[in-house]
Amino acid sequence: MLRQLHSLPGLIAAVLVMLLAISGAILSVDPALERLSGTATRAGQVNVGQLAGRVASHFPGVEQIQRTASGTVIVYFNQAGQVGAEKVDPLTGQGLAPYEPSAFSRWMKDLHRSLFLGTPGHGVAGVGALFMLVLSVSGALLLVRRVGGWRNLLRPLQGNFSQRWHAQVGRLALLGLLLSALSGLYMCATTFDFIADGSQGEPAFPDHISAGPALPVANLQALQATDLNDLHELVYPSPNNPQDVFSLRTAQGDGYVDPASGTLLSYQAHDSMHNVYELIYQLHTGEGLWWLGLLLGLCALCVPLMSITGILMWWRRRQAGPNIRHNSAAQAADSVILVGTETNTTWGFANALHDALHQAGHRVHSAVMNQYANHYINAQRVFILTATHGDGNAPASASQFLARLAEAGLKPGQPFVVLGFGDRQFAQFCQFAHQVQAALVQAGGAPLMDLETINRQSSQEFARWGHALGEALGRDLTLVHTPRQPQTHQLVLAERIAYGEQVDAPTHVLRFKAAGRLPDFEAGDLVGIVPPGSPIPRFYSLACDSQDGVLEICVRKHKGGVCSEYLHGLHIGAPIQAFIQPNPQFRPASGAHPVILIGAGTGIGPLTGFIRNNRAHHPMHLYWGGRNPTSDFLYESELNHYLADHRLTALHAAFSQVKDRSYVQDRLISDALILRRLIEKGAQVLVCGGREMAKGVMLALDEVLAPLNLNVRTLKAQGRYREDVY
Helix, strand or coil: CCHHHHHHHHHHCCHHHHHHHHHHHCCHHHHHHHHCCCCCCCCCCCCCHHHHHHHHCCCCCEEEEECCCCEEEEEEEEECCCEEEECCCCCCEEEEECCCCHHHHHHHHHHHHCCHHHHHHHHHHHHHHHHEEEEHHHHHHHHHHHCHHHHHHCCCCCCCCHHHHHHHHHHHHHHHHHHHHHHHHHHHHHHHCCCCCCCCCCCCCCCCCCCCCCCCCCHHHHHHHHEHEEEEEEECCCCCCCCCEEEEECEEEEECCCCCCEEEEEEEEEHHHHHHHHHHHHHHHHHCCHHHEEEHHHHHHHHHHHHHHHHHHHHHHHHHHCCCCCCCCCCCCEEEEECCEEEECHHHCCCCCCHHHHHHHCEEEEEHHHHCCCCCCCEEEEEEEEEEEECCHHHCCCCCHHHHHHHCCCCCEEEEEEEEEEEECCCCHHHHHHHHHHHHHHCCCEEEECEEEECCHHHHHHHHHHHHHHHHHHHCCCCCCCCCCCCEEEEEEEEEEEEEECCCCCCCCCCCCECCCCCCCCCEEEEEEEECCCCCCEEECCCCHHHHHEEEEEECCCCCCCHHHHHHCCCCCCEEEEEEECCCCCCCCCCCCCCEEEEEHHHHHHHHHHCCCCCCCCEEEEEEEECCCCCCCCCCHHHHHHHHCCCEEEEEEEECCCCCCHHHHHHHHHHHHHHHHHHCCCCCEEEECCHHHHHHHHHHHHHHHHHHHCCCHHHHHHCCCCEECC
């Protein structure tokens, strides 16, 4: 769960977080550059009266003096009708250079704060800050688990290149990213008035000012009492208005200064909320703390590196996931393999054992340890291959095993073998495997051989264990496993069906053929396609089975989308390199129970594949959302054909760019009675499409199911609600 909490936001918001981080890193240099170009003054060295007097000798038409948080003093003046602005030396009052705000900095600030989207963009930036906070906290907790506790947080890190650099850079940048994320969230909250920023109106203009001639500005007592480092802004009175006064804004508060007496009038101090806002703003931007700005900028530059290495790590975990061939049913198997893993790497070893036992004539069933239910009635032996995560903890896919074992028990005298995977650098090396061994013995199991352990996924140790296991089983057993990249297959584009050109949302159904035999896959599995010039594969849900003779995907073209633009640009006969990633969790369950298919856009691809394969004519109800029925009703003719031959029971389409527009969620709510009846009959729900659509579907179904005292969470726990969301 913790790993999903860390990886999913990173995958979803990688571009947004990187954009905010890179723009923030660029902006972090501004306070340091401003500090270098300005003249710093110590507290008590110069007061505002002295500064104003010095400025007056060089700029007789002064209208305003400002001091930025980084210490730059700017004078706005009017000479002979010409308005100007100059950066000045506070020690002499002389001009240093014309003040011309950087257009690039303004552009970069708009990008960082709102992505040029105005007020909605501030919300998007706030979401990015929230993602960064979630990633920072979950990443820190994962790192603590990985090194075996807080006390080991600074110890040397092990793993491949991506793992080491991802964790090392994250460890160095953690505090800076936490500070940037928290302060960014606070500022976003103040923008939308969720939190008060302490802003206040101008103090009341004085009802009475002293009569008489104005004193020289350098002699005004209120200005002499104000240190330059506390100055924000001094606005001069209008020369044509004898009743006007100086307006003074400082770090402590705002007020007016009587030009004749020099006294401070109508002073209004800042409240605590305003001071908190100013502090957090300073911590976020580095303005006034140039050294902190540079540190935060360096931390932000770590984000792209962590994003890239994080994606590589996620991809390797996906590659190492289960790809089980000849997996017998649990009740029929004579050999059962249960796998506990955090990053899926243990599955490679389990598959090697599975294949070797299958080739030896055994009926083998493999599953994750969390699926244990003591229904292996024909099992002559149970193999448990489990890693240990962190300081002796259970890995993600085995976190429920001990509780399930205690509840369901074990067949008396059940023969079993436990193999532990871990890293000897940890004091609790393979501790969870030892706990499993002890629990199985206590439950009445009979170990076939002593517990063995594999250090750092050693192929040699695994092979030696295989020979020892073969001796215990009374047969020669050779186990070979070397982690490798997935094998790609060359496919050739055979057919293209285009939709959505009229509504500027081009979507193509692409059908590929292989020169020889297609790899094995089912509708709902994923195909990984590596576009030219990119090492990162893109995944698309398959809309057919390999038995159909083609590999079919539905691809919408995204502006700047490397793979979608590549696929849309393919000519008939053009080759691609691809590999299959099984997705067995996203399939209709076997049996005659109704199936409710819900999707939007290209999510209709695998759903159409499920309908196409429904040759037994089980009840299938499709709810799908598109844009316009005349331009992008994907698979319309094929779906009508399936309605006619009863592979599809009912089709409920919703379109968002028509006069009476609606969304798929609206159709679900309007058909609440029908859906409740289907759910009462044991219907399964399969959802495919964008993440926002999936969230809306969950909310709509929770509303639909409420009269049955059910919700989506309950259906998920029952295995009756499955998603393929991107």
